[in-house]
Amino acid sequence: MEDEAFDVVVVGAGIAGCVAAYRLAEAGHSVVLIERGSAAGAKNLSGGVFYCRVMEQVFPGFVRRAPVERVITRNCISMTNATSAVTVDYRDERLAEPVNAVTVLRARLDSWLAEQCEEAGVMVMPGVRVDELLLEGGQVVGVRAGDDELRARVVIAADGVNSFLARQAGIRPTEPLENLAVGVKSVIRLPREVIEERFSLTGDEGVAYAMVGDCTQGIAGGAFLYTNTASLSLGVVLRLDDLVASGRSSSEVHDHLLAHPSVAPLIEGGELLEYGCHLTIEGGPQMARRDLTRPGLMVVGDAAGLTLNTGLTIRGMDLAAGSAIAAATAADRALRSGDLSQRAMDVYRTELDGSFVGADLATYARAPHFLESALLYRDAGPLAADVLHGVFDHDLTPRRHLVGTARSAVKSSPVSAAQLARLGLSALRSL
Ligand SMILES: Cc1cc2nc3c(=O)[nH]c(=O)nc-3n(C[C@H](O)[C@H](O)[C@H](O)COP(=O)(O)OP(=O)(O)OC[C@H]3O[C@@H](n4cnc5c(N)ncnc54)[C@H](O)[C@@H]3O)c2cc1C
Numbered sequence: 001m002e003d004e005a006f007d008v009v010v011v012g013a014g015i016a017g018c019v020a021a022y023r024l025a026e027a028g029h030s031v032v033l034i035e036r037g038s039a040a041g042a043k044n045l046s047g048g049v050f051y052c053r054v055m056e057q058v059f060p061g062f063v064r065r066a067p068v069e070r071v072i073t074r075n076c077i078s079m080t081n082a083t084s085a086v087t088v089d090y091r092d093e094r095l096a097e098p099v100n101a102v103t104v105l106r107a108r109l110d111s112w113l114a115e116q117c118e119e120a121g122v123m124v125m126p127g128v129r130v131d132e133l134l135l136e137g138g139q140v141v142g143v144r145a146g147d148d149e150l151r152a153r154v155v156i157a158a159d160g161v162n163s164f165l166a167r168q169a170g171i172r173p174t175e176p177l178e179n180l181a182v183g184v185k186s187v188i189r190l191p192r193e194v195i196e197e198r199f200s201l202t203g204d205e206g207v208a209y210a211m212v213g214d215c216t217q218g219i220a221g222g223a224f225l226y227t228n229t230a231s232l233s234l235g236v237v238l239r240l241d242d243l244v245a246s247g248r249s250s251s252e253v254h255d256h257l258l259a260h261p262s263v264a265p266l267i268e269g270g271e272l273l274e275y276g277c278h279l280t281i282e283g284g285p286q287m288a289r290r291d292l293t294r295p296g297l298m299v300v301g302d303a304a305g306l307t308l309n310t311g312l313t314i315r316g317m318d319l320a321a322g323s324a325i326a327a328a329t330a331a332d333r334a335l336r337s338g339d340l341s342q343r344a345m346d347v348y349r350t351e352l353d354g355s356f357v358g359a360d361l362a363t364y365a366r367a368p369h370f371l372e373s374a375l376l377y378r379d380a381g382p383l384a385a386d387v388l389h390g391v392f393d394h395d396l397t398p399r400r401h402l403v404g405t406a407r408s409a410v411k412s413s414p415v416s417a418a419q420l421a422r423l424g425l426s427a428l429r430s431l
Pocket residue numbers: 011012013014015016017034035036037040041043044045046047048049050051128129130131158159160161164182183184185235236237278279280300301302303306307314315316317318320
C-alpha cells in the first residue's frame with residue numbers, strides 16, 4: 001500500500017463492510033475496502049438464515065440478483081431429548097411473498113457483495129490485515145497494515161466479532177466469556193431432489209430448524225439446521241462459559257448433534273463439504289448500548305456487538321447491514337460538511353437508534369437473560385415429551401384430561417410448577 005488518502009477506509013469485507021463501502025461509493029466518495037482473507041467471504045461463517053429485506057434498500061432485487069440458496073417458508077422450533085423431540089412446525093406461504101428470509105453461503109454471498117462494491121468504484125484490497133488505527137491528536141486519520149499506512153477522513157471498523165480496532169479505540173474491552181459463544185458448523189452436500197423430498201419442499205422453498213436440549217448435550221445455546229439448494233448447513237452455537245463448565249469440547253458436541261436421532265436421518269447419505277468454527281456475540285442488546293464512535297471512527301456489525309439471539313431466531317447479518325446503512329448515512333453527511341468530530345460521528349448512533357436495528361435491540365433487551373435459564377436446555381424438553389407421551393401412549397390405563405396428565409408429568413420432573421410459570425412469563429416478556 002502506498003501513502004494514499006481516501007475519503008473512507010472500511011476494514012472487513014463481511015456484510016457490514018461491503019454494505020457501508022457500497023453505499024459510500026454510490027454517494028460519490030473514494031472508498032477502500034480492506035479484507036484480511038484471500039477473498040471476501042473466505043474467512044466468514046454464519047449459520048446462514050439472512051432476514052434479507054434490509055438488503056433490498058441497498059441492492060434492489062437482491063433476492064433475484066444475489067447468490068441466495070432457498071427462501072425460508074417453514075420454521076421448526078424443536079426441544080430435543082435423548083430419544084424424543086417436541087417440535088413446533090410453522091409453515092406459511094406469506095413468508096415468501098415478499099421474501100422475508102433466505103439461506104446463504106457466505107463464501108458465495110460475500111464475494112458477490114465485494115463485486116458490487118468494485119462495480120460501484122470501491123477499491124477492494126483482499127489479503128491485507130489491518131494492524132491498527134492511525135491517530136493524530138485524538139482524531140482517527142487512517143489505518144496501518146504492516147509497514148503501510150493508509151490515510152482516510154473516516155474509518156469504518158467492520159472487522160467482526162474480535163474487532164481489534166474497537167478494542168484499540170477503547171470502545172470494547174476484552175470480552176468476558178459469558179458474552180461469547182462458539183459456533184461449529186458443517187455444510188453437507190445432498191442431491192437437490194433428496195433435500196426436497198426429505199424436507200417436503202418444492203421449488204426454491206427452504207426450512208430452518210432451531211433446536212435446544214439434548215442436541216447440545218444440555219449446554220446453553222442451541223443447534224440449527226438450514227436447507228440450501230443442494231446442501232444442508234447445520235451446527236451448534238454454545239455459550240462459552242457453559243461449554244467450559246461442561247468440560248466438553250465444541251467439536252464433540254457438534255458430533256453429538258450429527259448423530260442425534262432427530263438429525264441423523266435428515267443428513268443420511270450426505271457428504272461433508274465444509275467444517276468451520278467461529279465466535280459469536282451473546283448479550284448483543286447490552287453490548288450495543290456502548291458508544292460506537294470516536295472522532296473519525298465508526299464501528300459496525302459484529303465489531304459493535306450487534307447480534308440478537310432470541311432462541312427462536314439468530315440474527316446478525318441483517319443487523320450488520322442495518323448498522324452499515326446508518327454509518328454510511330452519518331459518514332456521507334460528515335464528509336460533505338467537513339466536520340469529522342465526535343459530534344459528527346455520533347449522527348451514526350442517532351441513525352442506528354432510529355432504525356430497525358436500534359428498535360429490535362431495545363425490544364429484545366431481556367432475551368439474553370431469558371436464555372440463561374438452565375431449565376430451557378435440561379428440563380423443559382423432557383417435560384414437554386412426558387406430557388405428550390401421556391396423551392399419545394395408549395397403554396390401556398384409564399385416560400386423563402390434559403390437566404391431570406400435565407400435573408403428573410410436572411410431579412415427576414425436577415421442575416416445579418412455579419419455576420415453569422416464571423419461565424413462561426419471562427418468555428412472554430423477553431421474546
Ligand atoms: C455459528 C454461527 C451461526 C450464525 N447464524 C446466523 C444466522 O443464521 N443468521 C444471521 O443473521 N446471523 C448469524 N450469525 C451471526 C452473523 O454471522 C454475524 O452477525 C455477521 O456475519 C456479522 O457480519 P459482519 O460483517 O459484522 O462481520 P463478519 O462477517 O465477521 O466480517 C468481518 C470481516 O472482517 C475481516 N477482518 C477481521 N479483522 C480484520 C483485519 N484486522 N483486517 C482486515 N480484515 C479483517 C474478516 O476476515 C471478515 O471478512 C451466526 C454466527 C455464527 C458464528
